[in-house]
Amino acid sequence: MGTFVELYDGIMELLVVLFSTWALAPWVRGVLGGLVIGAVFGGALVMVYLERKFLGDIQSRIGPNRVGGRFGVLQLIADAIKLFTKEDIIPAKADKWLFIGAPIVALTSGFLMVAVIPFDLLVINGKEYAVAVSRMDISILYLEAVSGLAIFAIFMAGWGSGSKYSLLAGFRNVAKMIGYEVPLGISIISVAVMAHSLDIVEIVQAQSTLWYIIAQPLGFVVFFIALLADVGRIPFDQTEAEEELVAGWATEYSGMRWGLAFFAEYLHAVVGAFIITLIFLGGWNGLPLIGNLNIPGIFWLIAKTIMVIMLFIWVRGALPRYRIDQVIDIGWKVLIPLALLNLLWSTIIGLIWA
Amino acid sequence: MEIIDTFIPVAIFLIFGLVIPLAIMFIVKQLSPRSKSPVKFTTYESGSVPSGSANIMFNVEYYAYAILFVLFDVELLFLYPWVTVYMNDVVLNNVPNFTTIFSVFAMAFFMVVVLLGLVYEWKKGVLNWVK
Numbered sequence: 418m419g420t421f422v423e424l425y426d427g428i429m430e431l432l433v434v435l436f437s438t439w440a441l442a443p444w445v446r447g448v449l450g451g452l453v454i455g456a457v458f459g460g461a462l463v464m465v466y467l468e469r470k471f472l473g474d475i476q477s478r479i480g481p482n483r484v485g486g487r488f489g490v491l492q493l494i495a496d497a498i499k500l501f502t503k504e505d506i507i508p509a510k511a512d513k514w515l516f517i518g519a520p521i522v523a524l525t526s527g528f529l530m531v532a533v534i535p536f537d538l539l540v541i542n543g544k545e546y547a548v549a550v551s552r553m554d555i556s557i558l559y560l561e562a563v564s565g566l567a568i569f570a571i572f573m574a575g576w577g578s579g580s581k582y583s584l585l586a587g588f589r590n591v592a593k594m595i596g597y598e599v600p601l602g603i604s605i606i607s608v609a610v611m612a613h614s615l616d617i618v619e620i621v622q623a624q625s626t627l628w629y630i631i632a633q634p635l636g637f638v639v640f641f642i643a644l645l646a647d648v649g650r651i652p653f654d655q656t657e658a659e660e661e662l663v664a665g666w667a668t669e670y671s672g673m674r675w676g677l678a679f680f681a682e683y684l685h686a687v688v689g690a691f692i693i694t695l696i697f698l699g700g701w702n703g704l705p706l707i708g709n710l711n712i713p714g715i716f717w718l719i720a721k722t723i724m725v726i727m728l729f730i731w732v733r734g735a736l737p738r739y740r741i742d743q744v745i746d747i748g749w750k751v752l753i754p755l756a757l758l759n760l761l762w763s764t765i766i767g768l769i770w771a
Numbered sequence: 772m773e774i775i776d777t778f779i780p781v782a783i784f785l786i787f788g789l790v791i792p793l794a795i796m797f798i799v800k801q802l803s804p805r806s807k808s809p810v811k812f813t814t815y816e817s818g819s820v821p822s823g824s825a826n827i828m829f830n831v832e833y834y835a836y837a838i839l840f841v842l843f844d845v846e847l848l849f850l851y852p853w854v855t856v857y858m859n860d861v862v863l864n865n866v867p868n869f870t871t872i873f874s875v876f877a878m879a880f881f882m883v884v885v886l887l888g889l890v891y892e893w894k895k896g897v898l899n900w901v902k
Contacts, residue, residue, distance in 0.1 A: 443776040447783030454787060504803045505796065509812040510821070525788025532784045551780040558851055576826070580814045588829055595840035602847040609854040668815055673799040677792050742900035745836075749898045753843075757886065764875060771858060771871075 425713050429539050433546045443551075450532060450550035457531050460722075461683035462493055468730045475734035503672035508579060511669060515577025519666075520674055523570035523681035529563040530688045535618045537701050537714040547618045548715065556617045557605055560692060561598075564647065567685060568594045571649075571656060571666050574678065578669040586665035589741050590649075590656040596748030597646040597653075603756035604640040607633060607763040608696045611770075621700030628699040632766060636759040637697045639752055644693060646748070648686045651733040655741045690725040694718060698725070835897045839889075846885045853878055 466481070469492070473480025485491025507516055533556040535549035553559055568591065575587020609615050611632060612623035630637045646653035657665030667675055694700060698721045701714025709717060739747070814821045856862045857874045892898060 443779035444783070447780035450780050450784060451787060454784070501799055502802050502804075503799075504805065505799055506811060508814050509809075510814045521789060521792045524792055525785060528784045528788040528791075529781060532781050550784070551777050553777050555851075578814075579824075579826070580821075581816070581827075584827065588833070592833060592836055595836055599840065599843045599847070602844070603850075606847065606850045606854055609851075610857075613854065613858045615851060615855055663815065663817070672803065673795060677795065745900045746898070749839075750893070753889065757882065760882075761879075764879075767858075768871070768875065 422711060422713060426539075429537075429548070430541050433539060433541050446550055453534075453550055454528055454531050457534075457684065457687055458680070460687045461680055464683055464687055464726050464730075466490070466493055467726065468733070471727070471730045472734050475731070497676075500673045500676040505674060506671050508669050510579030512577040512579065515573045516669070517674075519570045519574035519577060520670075520677035520681060522573060523567055523678055524684070526563050526566035526570065527681050527684035527688060529566075530560055530685070533559055533617070534688065534691050535621070535695070535700075536718055538618060538622065549618070552618060553616065555615045557609065557615050557620065557696065560617075561602060561605060564685065564688075565594075565598065567681070570678075570681070574666040574670070578666070580669050582662045582664070582668045583666050586656040586658075586662050586668075590666065593646060593653065593655060593741070593744055593748070596745055597643045597752070600639050600748065600752035600756040601643040601647060603753070603760055604636045604643065605696070607636045607756070607760045610760065610763050611767045613767075617695050617700075620696050621702065624699045625702050626705075628697065628702075628705060630697045631705070633759055633763045635755060636763060637693075639756045639759060640697065641693065642747075643752060643756075644689045645729070645732065646744070648689045649682065650686060650729055652736040652739050653744060654738060655744055658738060686729060687722070687726065690722045690729065691718075693725050694721040832900075835892075839892060839897065842885070842888060846881075849881065850878070 466489075470480045470488070472478075481489030481492035483489060483492070484495045507513055532550045533553055535547045535552065535556075537548040539546045539548065571590040572587045575583045575585075575590065578584070608620060608629055611629065612620040614620060614623070649656055655665075656662075657667055662668070664670075667678060670678060695718070699705075699717075700721075701709075701718045703709025703712070703714075703717055816822075853874065857878070858871055863869060863871065
């Protein structure tokens with residue numbers, strides 16, 4: 418264990434020294450950041466596999482078990498091959514550019530979110546370096562802004578498909594999203610009020626003594642529900658309710674174009690799990706009282722993120738879907754007052770602490 | 772300069788976001804079979820022939836929600852800068868008559884005003900999806 422930690426520290430120190438002294442560093446960081454995109458994309462793939470496997474368990478099925486041994490670990494590769502070799506169909510009634518653009522906007526929004534996610538904070542020679550593709554001092558605001566782009570993607574798909582099901586899904590999505598962006602934003606502010614910063618790195622550092630899930634449990638509940646709605650997972654997947662709208666905004670999509678939109682969705686879910694971990698579950702800090710047990714922070718972060726992803730899957734397996742009017746009601750009449758209450762609570766607690 | 776350094780990787784990611792889907796679709800174009808028939812390009816409507824245009828006008832009620840959303844989102848935008856300054860030592864020491872308690876109460880007053888707006892809309896029934 419000791420040698421492993423030393424190895425990790427050595428590699429990180431080398432990278433930090435390289436990037437802090439090199440004039441071209443931002444460019445290279447951006448290009449190498451592609452690897453981070455790849456890693457998070459891989460995380461999204463793992464999530465798809467986990468979801469199929471665990472949903473199978475929850476519903477007393479086996480789940481994927483044919484491709485790649487007993488546990489079907491190669492199922493996704495088989496699916497990818499299938500998607501790559503399927504015909505690309507753009508319906509005659511579709512608005513071609515909106516139809517093509519929608520998955521691209523969704524993916525781009527996911528990629529841009531990955532750019533500011535910090536994975537660890539290293540202290541080398543007394544200076545702090547965040548392990549992130551780009552460190553901003555407004556990163557949580559930036560994350561909220563670029564995640565908002567995904568709303569356009571779904572509306573583009575809904576309007577551009579030229580199908581009634583898609584259009585209804587697009588309407589529903591806009592109505593749902595504008596209701597849930599507000600509690601999401603207020604709970605983010607409640608966290609920032611305690612940390613006195615909009616920088617995720619500082620928010621995580623402020624949690625080194627106490628995680629914000631303990632300091633403001635109500636905020637966590639509101640944020641979790643709003644995030645589920647934001648990434649469009651059950652019980653908030655009215656935009657692709659298969660019993661009502663065939664496949665919602667994705668009705669006309671097929672082959673790889675559908676695959677891109679689908680992966681964009683999972684990318685958002687994974688990034689969302691990262692955000693929950695970072696702003697409520699202490700990020701790369703170890704467990705409270707126990708400490709980080711000499712394990713590098715990035716492993717804590719990833720372990721907690723996997724836990725959150727499991728929670729997403731569990732929620733999907735356990736809960737039915739809300740009706741669209743119930744969704745709107747919950748957003749405006751329950752979550753916003755609760756979020757404001759939590760903002761009051763966190764401001765008072767923050768003042769008492771300081 | 773520092774801000775530019777921060778956003779260069781973001782710009783590169785933007786390019787990734789545009790190029791990667793196009794590259795994937797290019798690969799798909801090479802691999803996928805091609806067979807054209809007019810039926811294949813019709814809109815899906817549970818097997819029957821689609822009737823009418825899908826690009827319908829939408830319910831004006833959406834606007835009530837949209838305006839409410841704008842109201843709340845602009846309010847949130849005021850909160851974002853506030854959280855960074857209300858306990859910042861540099862600001863507290865250099866801005867005359869600015870104290871943490873004062874700014875918290877000012878923001879609380881602002882929130883109460885906005886909350887009154889929400890309560891008013893609620894009582895008016897704008898928040899009811901099914902009228």
